[in-house]
Amino acid sequence: MADESVEINTITCSAAISACEKCGQWRAALDLLTDMHSAAVDRNTISFSAAISACEKAGEWQVALDLLHSLLDASVPADTISCNSAISACAKAGAWTMSLAILDCMQVEHIKRDTITYNAACSACGKSGRWELVLSLLDDAASWGVRRDTITYSSAISACEKGGQWALALFLFQQMLDEKLKSDAIAQTAAISACQQSGQWHLALELLRAVHSASLRLDAIMCTAAVDACSKGGRYDLALALLSEMSTSSIRSTAVTFNTAVSALSPHQWADALGLLVKMAASQVDGDTFTYNAAISSCETRKGGQWAVALDLLKAMAKAAVESDIVTYSSLISACEGAQRWREALALELRMRQVRVAENAFTQSATISACEKAQKWAEALRCLGAMVSSIDRPSEIEAFSAATGAESRLVAFNAALRATASSPRPALLVPKVLQAIGGCLMSPDTLTFE
Template sequence: MPEAKLAPDKITYNAAISACSKDGQWQLALNLLSLMPDAKLVPNQITYNSAISACEKASQWQLALNLMSLMSEATVVPNQITFSAAISACEKGGEWQLALTLLSLMPEANLTPDKITYSAAISACENGGQWKLALNLLSQMPDAKVVPDKITYNAAISACEKGGQWQLALNLLSLMPEARLVPNQITYNAAISACEKGNQWQLALNLLSLMPDAGVSPNEITFSAAISACEKGGQWQLALNLLSLMPEAQVVPNEITYNAAISACARAARGSWH
C-alpha cells in the first residue's frame, strides 16, 4: 500500500489482523496491533476481538487476558465476542477458574452470556475435570434464556465422561431429542467412553449399535472405546468381533484399538490359566 501511495487505515489493519487470526498467525496479528500507534491509529473493539481470537486459537490465554486488560486502559468496551474468545483461550489453556471468573464478570459489563460463551465455559470445566460445574452451567442456561446447542451438550457429556459419571452422560444424551438436537459422532464417542470408564460394556455396545440408524458413522475413537469396554467386561470374543467389523465400517484399526483387543485376550488367558 505505501508503494501505491496509500496509507492503511483502521479498517485495513482490522481486516489484516482478522486474516491473521483466522489462519492462526497470532504473532503476526499482535505485531500488526503493535504497529497501529505508529500509524496514528487507535485500535477499536473489532481490532482487539480479532487479536484476542488469534491468541485463543493458539492457546495463548495469558496474551488474550493481557489484551483484555489493555482494552480497559484504552477505554474500548469489550462485548460478547471479546469475552467468548477470552473464555475459550482460558479453556484451551486449562485455566477453568479464570474462564468462570470471566463468565461471572459479564453481567457487570452489562453483557449477557450467549451460547458460544456458555459452551466455552462448559468446555473449560470439562478440560479441568469439573463435571459438577459443567452441569451447573448447563442448568443455568434456560434461566439466562440461552438455548443449549449440540456443542454445549457434547462438552457437558464429555465432562461427565471424564468425571466417570456414565449415568449422567447417558441422561444428557437422552435429553437431546427433546431439545431437537441430533447427537453426532463426538456425542456418541463421549457417551461410549463414559460407559467404558463405568465398566458398562453392554451399554457401550448398545450405543454403538444405535449409531447407523442415527446416520452417524463410528470412527477409531468409537471402536477403541467400545473394544476397551468389552476388555474391561471380560468379553474378549466381542472385542475381537468389533475389531473384525472395523474394515467394513471403513475404519482402520490403530495402536489403541489393537492394544485394547490384545488386553481383552490377555485378560481371558489369565482367567483360564488361574
C-alpha cells in the first residue's frame, strides 16, 4: 500500500526501481514498472534502465531484451546505460548475436557507444568462441575513437586463447602493454594458457617472470598453465622445477597442477612420480584417478619396469578411496606383461571383475602375452577362451584383431597348440582356437614349439 505522504511520480518510482535493482529484486522492479504504466505515471529512460539492469544482474537476459523493446515501443529514448545493460545481460548468457544486434541498433539510433559497450559485446562473442568477431569489435572500437581498456584486451586475449589462436593472443597481450595498459589476471592467465596450448614453454616462463617483475600476483592457474606448457614442450625438468618454485613462493598447487606435472614424466621417471605423490600429500592435495594413472604409467616399460611399485600404487589408490578404471588396469597388466609376471596379470584381471571394471581386448591380450612369455600355455589358452567367449558382435571381433595383431595371434595360436597337446579332448578346443585367431593363416615356419 502506498504511503499517502509520498507523492507517486516518475522520480519516486524510478528511485524505487533502482533500489530493487541494487537489492537484486528484479521481479519487484518489473512489477513497479508495470504499476507505473497502470497508474499512468510516465516511465522514463532512468526507470527502464534500472529495470533492465536488475534483470541483467539476475541473468534474465530475455526479460532485459523485452524491456529494451518496450522502451523503444513506448517512444522513450534509449541511452547508453540501458543498451549496455541489455548487452551485458546477453553476454552473461553467451547470446552474442543479440549483443551485436543491440550494438548495430545503437549506431542506427545514434546512441553513444563507450568502452563498457564494447567490453560487454567482446565478452558475449568471446564466451561463444567467436574470437574473430572479438578482433573485429576491437578494431571497430578504435575506428570510432572508443578507448580500449584492460578489460577489452583481456576479453580479446581470452577469446583468442580459447579459440586456439595463441599467436594472436600473445600479439594482443604485447599490444596491451605497448598501450601502457596494466594487465590483469585474466589477460596474464590467457596469455600463458596460449603458450600452454602451443607448447611455447619459453614464452610461458618469460610471461611468468614479467608478471613477477611487475610485482603482480602469481596464482596457481597461471603457474599450472606454465607447467603444462613445459610438459608439452618436453621440458619436464622445468615443469618439476616450477612446481618446486610454487611451493617456495607459497603458491598453493592444486590437483590439476600436480596432474599436469605427473603426466609430463616419461616411463623411466617413476621415482619422480612417487616424489610428486609425496608432495601432494604434504600439500594436503588429494590425488585423483588421473594422478595415480599417470604415476602407474611412469612405472611401465617394455621390460616391465617397476611393476611392483605400480602394484603398490594400486593399493594406495584403494586406501585413499580413489576409483580405478580401465586405464589403471591396462597400465598395470602391461607392466606385468613386460616383466613376465603372469600370476600378477591374472590376479589383476580377477580384481577387475571384482571391482566391476570391464575388461577389454587390450587387457586380455596383455594377460595372454604375459602367460605366453612365461610359457604358461594352459593359462594362456584359458584366457584366450574367455576372451573369445566374450566376443559376440562383429565390432568386438574387429577390436580384438586390432588389439592383438598378427604377432599376438601367432602367440595365441602357439599357446593353443601347446595346451591342446596335453588335453584329453583336444577337438573341443579347435573351434575356439580358430575363432580366436580370426582366420589367421599360419605357414609352417611360423609355428614354434620351444
